[in-house]
Structure formats: structure tokens, C-alpha cells
Amino acid sequence: MLKSIIDNRENYQPGLSIDCVIFGFHDNQLKVLLIKTKHSEEWALPGGFVPVDEDIDQAAVSILHGRTGLEGIFLRQFSTFGTVKRNQDHFSNKVLEFYEIPLEEGKWYASRFVTIGYYALVDFLQTVPQPEGKNEIVEWIDHDAVPDLILDHKEILDKALETLRMELNLIPVGYNLLPEKFTIPELQKLYETILGRKLDRRNFLRKITAIGILTKLDEKKSNVAHKAPNLYSFDRDKYNEVVRNGLHQGW
């Protein structure tokens, strides 16, 4: 695929790429979707180049689909990365060698690239990636166990997580990530997993209740030894309203 892109480089914006950070949550685990080619030991974020005739938001969707098969994921742009040195390392030449691309032809690819970061948070059990070709591997990797990544992809991943954590102060999360009926401890675990730290149970209960997006159901969780916790669901109208207007209703 790289060879075909370089052969058709006039169809792509020069010096511009897009990288996607796809976080996956399920059952108290936070994972990240990573990709590598079989000839490489190094993992990368799924990314690619921007066709000259595609808006960047659309290109992000196509690139993610092309590399991982994923569709229908709401990607949000979070930051653009553009230090001079970010792709001036050995990686480019190794890849050119592998694809038997002469250095002269590969110049386009080896030149300075600025990359636009997009991110999303999905339920990883319901999001099953397909690699692009048989030389590629796509996997959900535990966030805690992410290995070295190529280029500045670790920095891009960290910045995406920082953005996601900041976003918890602005809008609620949870819809599509929890079962339809859930307990407050399950919701708290989601927040704790994203934040990477424990939260005080009573504070969390007070704050999450104050938002007004939860409906207390007339059911308790079954299969629990004793003191079965109450079940809740999201009030979708309220939830969407708070997503629109923000958690703190501002000033």
C-alpha cells in the first residue's frame, strides 16, 4: 500500500498525515487499537495520508476504515503534531527498504510530515478490527501495557488520553460503553479506568447524581451475594442535553 501511495503521491497532500487514537473500554479495561506490519517489531497508531480531494475529517474516517476495517466511529480531532524531528529517524528508510522503494522515489515519504490527531472511545468488545492486508496486524492492547511506538506516537496517545480526561469535566461519558442497566459502582469504574485513579465513592455518587442524567430503576442487580446494588439507566434526553450544553452549565 505504501508503494501505491508513493507511486500516486500527487493524489495526496504532501507532508500531511492523520493518526487515530481509538480507546476501547469494556468491563473496567482500557485498551488502545494498535497496528503493525509483520516485518516490524514496532507498533503504531492506525494512520495514513490525506487524499487531496478529501476534507481532513473525512480522510480520518477513510484512513481508519482502510487500516482497521472500522466504520461508524465518531472521530474527534484533538491536536496537530508538527515538530521538525518527529519523523526524521531511521524508520522511513527501513520501510522503504522493505517495500523496495528507491530512496529517490521515497523522498516524498521521508520528508517532514505534520500529523493531525483524531480520537474516539468505543466498546472494544463490539469493535472488531480487520487488518488491511495479510502483512498487517491490528490489535487491542491494554493501555497499561502499550509498548514503544514508532515516531512520536506515544506522545500522540498521551495527548489523546489527556484530552479524554479533560473531557470528563465537560460532558458525561458512559452511553454505549456500559450495559443498558448498570450500577453506580460500574459507572464509577468507567470513570476510574479513564482517569487511571481511584475516586471517592460518596463524592462520585453526589456529583454524578447532581448531573441529572441517571434514572434509578426499580430493579437490583441479581447474582450478588448480599446488599444487591440498585440498577440505573441513562435518561437519553437529559444525557444528550448535557452533552450539548456541558456539565457545568458554565457561568
Add this chain to the structure above:
Amino acid sequence: MLKSIIDNRENYQPGLSIDCVIFGFHDNQLKVLLIKTKHSEEWALPGGFVPVDEDIDQAAVSILHGRTGLEGIFLRQFSTFGTVKRNQDHFSNKVLEFYEIPLEEGKWYASRFVTIGYYALVDFLQTVPQPEGKNEIVEWIDHDAVPDLILDHKEILDKALETLRMELNLIPVGYNLLPEKFTIPELQKLYETILGRKLDRRNFLRKITAIGILTKLDEKKSNVAHKAPNLYSFDRDKYNEVVRNGLHQGW
């Protein structure tokens, strides 16, 4: 200057620009720094191209300095704009004509450009711009009276203001924008000016006090007919701490 950039286009990242949205506040007025060349009726955000040997954050600082003479302004990246059509209009050709640049040579400039937006909020009385050359005009223009802007610059400006307003929910503002000693109504006016709407006096007082960044001084504002309001100053240590940790201490 455009001519010299096109003549030396190999020194610039192809298809990439930076635009700066500089908001100015003083005495209940919100202004925006805009620029135009004397041959044009249309205003623009101060922007420019990215030297191949400069990191984008550094390029933003150089570009702002080059176009407006401003220095020492803390610019924050907020979004990257990259629809296919954003610069595919008549503007390019008109500018090429003005500079007597042949269309063929101007192809680099007329091709698709993706632009990275940076913004800042400063005290406009203390921020005096200098145009780059005698053909350029740089002015603080009332935000309420911003005319049509070139390309998608209005969209970029709107997005920057949206980001600034969102930021009011995350960190305090005011330092360097108000006199050292100020009244609560003055601080409220700053928030109202940024938000573009009136706030409830008692709610504002309650919320702003709860943040814990204000020191109530043993002085009242003079030159006020009766019921002189109390003066306050920012507790710099607390203020910086809240800037670091966020207004809502999260979850």
C-alpha cells in the same frame, strides 16, 4: 513577501499554513487583531507559512511576529482546518495578479492548504501591533463589528472564541487583563464580555469566590458615588494552582 516565499517555496512545508486568532480585552471590550493589504478590501487573520526547519509551535510565534510585530504572546493551538474547498476560491489568483506572480509559479500557493489555528487572549491596550510593510494594515477590530474575512477565517475565528468560552469552564481568566486591584463587577464584566451574555450577579459572586483565587483587599474603589465596591486582587499562587489543576478538580 509572498513573492519571496514563492521564490523560496522549497523552504516551506507545502500545503500547510498557520493562522492566529488574537483576542484583545480591555475595559469591557473584546477585539480581534486583523490584517489586510492595502490592495485588498478584505480582512484576514494574521497568518503565514511554515518553514521546513521550524516546529509548528515555533512557526506560529514567528508568523505572528512577522505579520504584526507582536512578541512574547502565549499562543495555544486549538484546531486544524482542512476542508478541500477552504482556499479554492478567487482570492489566490487576485493576490498572484497583484504581486505579478505568473500562475505557473503561483501554483504552490494556489494549491490546497490546510491551516493550523492558534489563539491567545491579551490586553489590547498593552499590545500594540506594527504592520510588516507599508502595504499592510494591522488593526484591533471590535469583535461585534468584524467584517467579512477571507477564506474560512470567520469560521476559524468562531471556533477560537468557542474554545476560549469552553476554557472558562476549565481554568480562571483575568490575570494580566484587569488592573492589579479590581472589583467583582469588573471581573464579572470580563466573563460577560468573553461569553457574550449577561450573568447573574449573585451566582457569579458565589462561583468565583468558591474557586479561592481572590484576595479581598482592605480597600474600596474610590471615585464611586456611594456604596463603593470592595477591591480584590488575584492570589497568584492559588491562581496558578487552579490553572494547573483545573477549576473543577475533576472527579
